[in-house]
Amino acid sequence: MAKYIPETIQKGDLLPPDVQALVDEKAKKSSYTYNARSSPYSMLWTVVLSIISVIYVVPVLLVLVNSFKKKAYISRNPFNLPTSDTFVGLENYKNGIEKIGFFQAFGNSLLITIGSVIVIILCCSMAGWYITRVNSIFTKCFYYLCVFSMIVPFQMVMYTLSKTSDALHLGTPWGIIIVYLGFGAGLAVFMFCGFAKSIPLEIEEAAMIDGCNPIQTYFKVVMPILKPTAISVSILEAMWIWNDYLLPSLILDKTKYKTVPIAIQYLKGGYGSVDMGAMMAMLVLAIVPIIIFYAFSQKYIIDGVVAGAVKG
Amino acid sequence: MSKKELRPYFLLFALPTFIAFLIGFVVPFGLGIYLSFCKFTTVNDAVPVGFANYLAVFDKNIDNGEFIHALWYTTLFAIVSVITINFFGFCIAMLLTKGIRGTNVFRTVFFMPNLIGGIVLGYIWQLILNGILARFDLTLTFSEVYGFWGLIILMNWQQIGYMMIIYIAGIQNVPPELIEAAKIDGATGRQVLGHVILPMVMPSITICTFLTLTNSFKLFDQNLALTNGLPGSKSELLALNIYNTFYGRVGFEGVGQAKAVVFSLIVGALAIAQLAATHTKEVQQ
Incomplete structure (x- = not known):
């Protein structure tokens, strides 16, 4: 008989011996690697991978270096380091921030991403649990529509979605959260349904016998169990929403609200020549917060990607 | 929680998501299909015209063969990028499961480009590739061939790390006993x-091919930032071609919507074919 092992078991938790054995076995399997540290090729591979890593980092460093050069020198010689002639200090940054209103755009992006992710997690986990537990024609249709919506490319609904949201006046950072909830619901509901199915009914029945109503059961029992899935979903949705260009560019009132990708594209806009200096500086400002965030939450991000891929 | 007790709570649990889903997907989708059979400039002045828009998509005199060109360009792009990304991603995943020194650092570095948005990535690579091509007095927009390989390089840089992560998870799930048994039996x-390993990670390979395939077909931001379809519209992928039909040419909204429906059918067909392939493989195992 397969025993249910909650994902939330921590190292050092006191467990019954048979469950502990299962957990140990699971840990042993997942930590397995082909042990080649002793092989003579090991050093060689480390060197090869180090070279590839450098190639991976160079593009970002190149943008950083160029952001300190005078704009006229950037496209001509992007691979030269700044000299005393070409160095301009932080002028490109000042210039770019003023031109596109970077901090406002950054604030909008932050508000839209965090707001949408919170709303998606809350609403879709509830909907996912409801769909799994209430088995009716309606919930089945809803579920299959969600799966279907994951396949449909954005261009299919691009024009009509922008008209619909115009009609409903959703062109503000708060309004766009509703659009993201609707368009992001497919993946989120699908993943939450997949996980909610594996929660044993007995746990919820026990909560009910102890006198919980469905709302209490959800918040006190179901939601904590759904936490690992919630983290995966929020990582995937946040990566998408933060970097999304097309949807906000069509839906937001661009004269008032910009997000970071829109602001950067705006720098390019029109047919005139691009201020490469400001462009480089803004690219750096767009990348740095992401790298800092990544450094702190790498483990969750990578686990989230794996979980999302396996279920999606 | 049983069905009977939960059902009255529909308003709280499912309705908010359902309404947003209607606004964000169901209504635009239905309206989109209807509008693909209409001539319109705004939603309110739509006049049904039957299949005229669909015929226009494939009519060389009306669309200048742009959609057909974009379709071939995208298909070729998808084939090349699926093969290269999965090949390199799998190779790096194999190396990173050998217990080499510095594995965690390498994994972190290779995954990093995935977090950077398509627009930003496009401009980073535009700088680099134009810098290299400038030595030969060329630019990315000189010919669609440069745009093509530029996009391939960009997508490889971005997505190898993502696929690597999925392959690593797949390779680590191969039971060590199987490999030991094979080695004892004298396998090289x-x-x-x-x-042993390749058949066992088949599910990961299916997932990664599916992801890279749909990503390549749906690619938009990178294409817009790197070349914006130049020269002419020769380096447009399907998504950008549809966007430009809507917002670049007046009076072509209906044709654009018809293109979008055709595009969805292509992506849908690919997804279904992929699911069917996965299914047969699972039966075999």
């Missing part, structure tokens, strides 16, 4: 890879 390293 190459035989272990071909006859």
Whole structure:
């Protein structure tokens, strides 16, 4: 008989011996690697991978270096380091921030991403649990529509979605959260349904016998169990929403609200020549917060990607 | 929680998501299909015209063969990028499961580009590739061939890390007993890879091919930032071509919507074919 092992078991938790054995076995399997540290090729591979890593980092460093050069020198010689002639200090940054209103755009992006992710997690986990537990024609249709919506490319609904949201006046950072909830619901509901199915009914029945109503059961029992899935979903949705260009560019009132990708594209806009200096500086400002965030939450991000891929 | 007790709570649990889903997907989708059979400039002045828009999509005199060109360009792009990304992603995943020194650092570095948005990535690579091509007095927008390989390089840089992560998870799930047994029976390293590891990570390969395939077909931001379809509209992928039909040409909204429906059918067909392929493989195992 397969025993249910909650994902939330921590190292050092006191467990019954048979469950502990299962957990140990699971840990042993997942930590397995082909042990080649002793092989003579090991050093060689480390060197090869180090070279590839450098190639991976160079593009970002190149943008950083160029952001300190005078704009006229950037496209001509992007691979030269700044000299005393070409160095301009932080002028490109000042210039770019003023031109596109970077901090406002950054604030909008932050508000839209965090707001949408919170709303998606809350609403879709509830909907996912409801769909799994209430088995009716309606919930089945809803579920299959969600799966279907994951396949449909954005261009299919691009024009009509922008008209619909115009009609409903959703062109503000708060309004766009509703659009993201609707368009992001497919993946989120699908993943939450997949996980909610594996929660044993007995746990919820026990909560009910102890006198919980469905709302209490959800918040006190179901939601904590759904936490690992919630983290995966929020990582995937946040990566998408933060970097999304097309949807906000069509839906937001661009004269008032910009997000970071829109602001950067705006720098390019029109047919005139691009201020490469400001462009480089803004690219750096767009990348740095992401790298800092990544450094702190790498483990969750990578686990989230794996979980999302396996279920999606 | 049983069905009877939960059902009255529909308003709280499912309705908010359902309404947003109607606004964000169901209504635009239905309206989109209807509008693909209409001539319109705004939603309110739509006049049904039957299949005229669909005929226009494939009519060389009306669309200048742009959609057909974009379709071939995208298909070729998808084939090349699926092969290269999965090949390099799998190779790096194999190396990173050998317990080499610095594995965690490498994994972190290779995954990093995935977090950077398509627009930003496009401009980073535009700088680099134009810098290299400038030595030969060329630019990315000189010919669609440069745009093509530029996009391939960009997508490889971005997505190898993502696929690597999925392959690593797949390779680590291969039971060590199987590999030991094969080695005891005298299998060489190459035989272990071909006859034990590859068949066992088939599910990961299916997932990664599916992801890279749909990503390549749906690619928009990178294309917009790197070349914006130049020269002419020769380096447009399907998504950008549809966008430009809507917002670049007046009076072509209906044709654009018809293109979008055709595009969805292509992506849908690919997804279904992929699911069917996965299914047969699962039966075999």
